[in-house]
Amino acid sequence: MLIEAGNQRSVMNLARDVGVIILGTILLAISAKVMVPFYPVPMTTQTLVVLCLGLFLGPVRAGATVAVYLFEGMMGLPVFAGSPPAVAGPAYLLGPTGGYLIGFLLCAIVSGFVAKRLSGTRPVFGAFLAVLSGSIAIYVPGLAWLGSFLGYNEKLLGAGLYPFVSGDVTKAAIACVLFMIFRDYHVMRRIR
Template identity: 30%
Template sequence: MRSSKIKDMTFIAVMTAVICIMGPLSIPIGPVPVSLTNLALYITIYVLGTRRSVIACGLYLLIGLVGLPVFSGFTGGPQKLVGPTGGYLIGFIFMTLVAGLIVDHFYEKRIISFLGMFIATWIPYMMGTFWLAYSAHMKFSAAFAAGVLPFIIEDMVKMGIAAVGGPVLKERLSRVGLLARA
């Protein structure tokens, strides 16, 4: 039992580190940059499952909140969570929860998993758009055009990568005894 909890904590820490490493890698294209955070979160869902991936996402946000440069563009601090992109960041928690619930049940069914991630990604899209519009004093349509439209295709590519690679990663980690067999 204790060994299982230690393994859980270790995997949560490792995947939180992966998110923290991939999250800052970004391309600024406007008020919302292209980043690898959601790809890291999609992969985390396959490795950890819903509950533990939500914990890893929460830890990532807490690490950034205290000021470590884990958000896009190597930024961090509370101003990032209350700034124009804060809604997207907070939305990642709910995205991870919803996508995780679908992927947990259908991880070998790549199309269903992809659709689950696609649907779940609209949570940070909407939360982020509302917050961007409010904090930047923009119309909702302008915030949507700046914070969602440029990202749909590249996010779908990330979902495809996760839907194809996630089950393979999960199976290989299971085969070597690092994850319980699904």
């Protein structure tokens, strides 16, 4: 009887995790479509969603969510910014924004790990460090990959960093505020 109850609980946990991951990929796909056009990297609300995924879901679920999202895009689903009409699929990851997409995966894992690790500290401090480390995790591979298209000079920073810093600071602040508001809600405690 105990084994059966344990299996049922495991199945329910798995079902919950799959549902959370699917919902997360839907949020990421929607946030990819909410954008301010910039060249060569569009500014979207994806950063906000990825940071929130890390804060609320932790490194494993947040990382799994972004990995599934990237897989959906690689399979040709129009989940990335600019798709359609931009070609989805593996070619999209090889374009100028590919490094930022890989950075989303790193951000989800890093911000989730930092938030979980610092959960015993003051929540605002932990959330701030989590979003800061997550944002850095987006920019490092994003700029490295974009540099292969633009060169590693001031033009790279002008195209891939400077235009986005103020928006990303705003999104990071919003993620921290959302975390502070919703971290104690019963539903959020259950999905962590």
